[in-house]
Amino acid sequence: MNKDIKLEDLGLKDFKDTWDYQETLFKAILDTKIKNRREDAGLATDNHFLFVEHPHVYTLGKSGDLSNLLLSESQLTEKGATFYKINRGGDITYHGPGQIVGYPILDLDNFFTDIHKYLRFLEEIIILTLAEYGLKTERSPGETGVWLDVGTPFARKICAMGVRASRWVTMHGFALNVNADLGYFDNIIPCGIRGKAVTSLNNELKLKHVDEEEVKAKILKHFSNLFEANFI
Incomplete structure (x- = not known):
């Protein structure tokens, strides 16, 4: 079991x-697994972790409802945003x-299936990362992601999640609002959930800007601890 994870920050x-x-990357891991099964090759499978920041984009999961995008094609262009239907859940x-x-x-065969x-x-x-900033966040039953004030009229999501998995290999992941322009969420029904707000770390801390590199370091620390993994 290979618990090393190759870390890349794509900017x-x-x-x-x-x-x-x-x-x-996903296909390369699957190809190794298929080779191992067919030829009993005994090859270790790689694990990867990508940090990235995207230009303005809306993505719709495979089970999503297009009506949750509230912009026309021309309005998307006006806002400098793109749109993709993709192969994750959510x-x-x-x-x-x-x-x-x-x-x-990740090849979850290296961790847990x-x-x-x-x-x-x-x-x-x-x-755990947000707790280090003094925020009490939690899960919302039946709604993947991380929230504040669950069960109140002030419930708001700070981190969205959506993944794809095949043969225990994962892709896609999470999006944590740190210093995001929350106005862009007004153009969708986020995650298809009506009547619930979206927030960001700087908004909750009432700060103009939060150090994103510091947040990334905390995420990696907790990831490494929970998955008992080593970033390389």
Whole structure:
């Protein structure tokens, strides 16, 4: 079992280019697994973790409802945003500057073969990270992601999640609003959930800007601890 994870920070990168890159890494792991099964090759499978920030983009999961995008094609262009239907779970979400996006491309055979546990671990990593900033965040029953004030009229989501898995290999991941322009969420029904707000770390801390590199370091620390993994 290989518990080393190759870490890359891609900086600001186009969503489609990043998606294509994820697919390349994902396919390489699957190809190794198929070779091992067919030839009993005994090859170790790689694990990857990508940090990235995307230019303004809306993405719709495979089970999502297009009506949750509230913009026409021309309005998307006006706002400098793009739109993609993609192969993760979940509904519609927004990515943009000031948001930390994490894409773990893992062979869960190296860790544990349980997608429910995997999603709960991703949520726990964000919950633990935000606790270091004095925020009490939690899960919302039946709604993947990380929230504040669950069960109140003030419930708001700070981190969205959506993953794809095949043969225990994962891709896509989480999007944590740190210094994001929350106005872009007004153009969608986030995750298809009506009547619930979206927030960001700087908004909750009443700060103009939060150090994103510091947040990333905390995420990696908690990821490493929970998955008993080493970043290389």
